[in-house]
Amino acid sequence: MEAEQRGRKVVSMGKKTIIPFGPQHPVLPEPIHLDLVVEDETVVEAIPSIGFIHRGLEKLVETKDYNQMAYVIERICGICSFGHGWGYCASVEGAMNVKVPERAEYLRTILHELSRLHSHLLWLGLLADGFGFESLFMHCWRIRETVLDILERTTGGRVIFSICKVGGLRKDIDDETLKEIVEILNGMKAEIKEITDVFLEDDSVKNRMCGVGVLSKEDAMELCAVGPVARGSGVEQDMRLTNSHGVYDQLDFEPMIETAGDCYARCKVRIREVFQSIELIEKAVAKIPEGPISVDVKGNVEGEFITRMEQPRGEAFYYAKGAGSKFLQRMRVRTPTNMNIPALVKTLQGCDLADVPILVLTIDPCISCTER
């Protein structure tokens, strides 16, 4: 009766049981713990808890100077590392009134989109793994490897780039390489389409995702969901459109919006963003100006600055404050997963126990980001 009042389909008279989920779980590479209160096979309530891998990176600003911190902040996450480095550098540059050369901004945008590309391909693989489609998972990661090769060729690292510094970039990418990158990415399009069509059209895959974990637009707004989770529920929110970072204002694009709000919609948003990233890189390469890639930054950090950045997982927020020394006084990073956990808890209520792994995966959790 109680269940019916709350609008759930399944009425059960079963006893409530608590099933612990994570921090160690076969589908989860990230340590989040959920206490799932289940009645029969239905989840009634999910209680999340985090705090397994806190590393205290924000505290390090007090002992590492602002140039060294660029390398530390980057290591918050192994997937969206470039975005973190950029967000930090943009905040410090803002606080110090440093104007970054335009070529550096273009290159940063290109590298950021490459990161998004490999992050989304990685996520697609994890999702396939989550619903038990092992070979699809491997093919996603095979394609991702091409992007990682491009990143290693341009920055020297596969996932940790160490190329972004306060004042610009450390290494230039010559125009010939940029053109080659566009060629490689365009060549990949057919391959990616072949794989992503399986996600979007295959019946068995659709059965696992369509109508599962619906998050309404109102809920998404109320629970402050960000990134693909919000866009999958029809919220038009993309930090790239706020022109707070990069040269996205010159690239002319629309955010990818789906309205269904279920797992399928979130998956579709990310698949469309994969192709969008390739397009954005192509546009940026066509427009990139000649010029220097960095300016010398001297002196101490004085003042504070906020940067909002669209990471592959959604909006990330960076706050830097300096008080006239080469060490920052405070650095704060708020990551997208942090904002998406309430939405996750909401969608978990009333879902099947078997759908829990997919639901957790569709917010693309990055707990090492969240806890830093």
Added chain:
Amino acid sequence: MKAFKFAKTVLKSMFKKPATLMYPVVEREWQDRTRGQIGIEEDSCILCGICAKRCPADAISVDRKDGKWEIERMRCIQCGECVEACPKKCLNMEKQYTEPGPEKVIHVHEIEVKKPAKPAAPKADAPAESGDAAAEASADDADDTLVCDLNACVFCGLCAKNCPCDALKVDRKEKIWELDEDACVKCGACIDKCPKKCLSFGAPAAGAEEAEELAKKVEDSEAADENKAAAAVVPEFDAEKCIYCGVCENQCPCEAISAEMDAWTLDKEACIGCGACVDVCPAEALKM
């Protein structure tokens, strides 16, 4: 047929070569920029310790007394900051990764401490000796001692501030510029920072005549120094260009500049005309 969407990909894959390599039996091809691990050319290292200071992970430690350069391989994050900072360019980024292992390895490199050829450390501000030192140093190219052209020097102390080994002592009041040759590692960091470009390795002019001339000049330098404060060129300020960032204020070695939100003032008596502020001004609002 929507149920067999993946069949095509699977069938194609059956006739393809595997996407993976039999690592480590088959070696992978490295990219030009691959950051594997830090390597060192022991011969050219001068144990200045700049790499250890710049390392964000504290992976490098330099012991000058025992002649040891150590790197903790598991701490190193391969950012390449030390490679960029090394004044002798003896650090490089090797492409091969550190070998995996069950223990945290520390690689120790024994490096011979290169003592200067002349054991006695002459005070550079003592006129006759500095002339000698300059002449001798120019004769022996391998061990050029750091020399300061005291005629041009304004004793701002930026060289001493930037010395990684605390080998320099500068006293503005007494007009003393002192070099501890044993401590100096000849990294050249002071030469880069000198606003007056009066530092160099060996005598700036090699000829004996000029060395004598230099010695003479140094003799006169005390007299010249006295007039310096009055005669010195002070920076000119362009209010239209100034963005009141305060960088000049931070840089000024004698605290002669105060840059408030909308007022820039210079204490002309305190200014020694070093020009450090002109070099750092981001808006090019200052000139000498």
